[in-house]
Amino acid sequence: MSTKILVIYYSAYGHIYQMAQSVAQGAKNESDIEVKIVKVPEFDVARKFLSTQEPYVKAQEAQKEIPDATQEDLLWADGIIWGVPTRFGMMPAQMKQFLDAAGGLWATGKLEGKATGVFVSTGSVHGGQETTAITTIIPLLHFGMIYVGLPYGENPEQMTAEGIGGSPYSAATVVGPNGELNPDQRELTMASRLGARVAKVAKALKSTNL
Ligand SMILES: Cc1cc2nc3c(=O)[nH]c(=O)nc-3n(C[C@H](O)[C@H](O)[C@H](O)COP(=O)(O)O)c2cc1C
Numbered sequence: 001m002s003t004k005i006l007v008i009y010y011s012a013y014g015h016i017y018q019m020a021q022s023v024a025q026g027a028k029n030e031s032d033i034e035v036k037i038v039k040v041p042e043f044d045v046a047r048k049f050l051s052t053q054e055p056y057v058k059a060q061e062a063q064k065e066i067p068d069a070t071q072e073d074l075l076w077a078d079g080i081i082w083g084v085p086t087r088f089g090m091m092p093a094q095m096k097q098f099l100d101a102a103g104g105l106w107a108t109g110k111l112e113g114k115a116t117g118v119f120v121s122t123g124s125v126h127g128g129q130e131t132t133a134i135t136t137i138i139p140l141l142h143f144g145m146i147y148v149g150l151p152y153g154e155n156p157e158q159m160t161a162e163g164i165g166g167s168p169y170s171a172a173t174v175v176g177p178n179g180e181l182n183p184d185q186r187e188l189t190m191a192s193r194l195g196a197r198v199a200k201v202a203k204a205l206k207s208t209n210l
Contacts (some may be wrong), residue, residue: 009038015174016085024037024195026195027199043094045134086131111143117198120171137169148194172187
């Protein structure tokens, strides 16, 4: 039976959505992997406010075919990769709400043993790429998931003094203060390698029945 990888993300302005596609492609390139992409539902109150912004409206239009995430998706998956745009150096409330609502899965240990990884985005280089990844890891460990990072050995693009995303903790992109940048090819490559790495670990864990 194939190993199932869920790419679950929230993306107001589309950058994390672009990264999600590379993550999914990297997972799909591995043998015997089934991939599903879902988005964390928007808050009604946020939609009302953000819908006055053209970049938000455009980005949501581009994602309209992506189904909203459910807790069943989390149960379906053998590996779960989370796309998290930085809000004040940590995950957005939309993502936190989704995780909080899945507390029943924590209580029953339903996500324990699943491989997991994270990709993030920030406006600025030092706006919280690493804090967002590391603080996202905390609830994932509470759920009992097995965290997969992005080591330098597989991702030499990280070894640079340039202001691009990517660290041992997660794949990442820097979008610019006004969201004016698209993910750099190196950031997309690292995202794709993260997808492949989580897929491989999920497959290995599945074969051990952990
Ligand atoms: C309320 C809010 C808070 C933000 N906080 C940060 C921050 O702390 N550091 C940073 O670099 N960027 C910050 N940003 C910029 C977002 O990280 C950026 O818009 C996001 O990464 C783009 O991803 P998306 O296009 O997938 O939505 C913030 C944006 C918003 C709307």
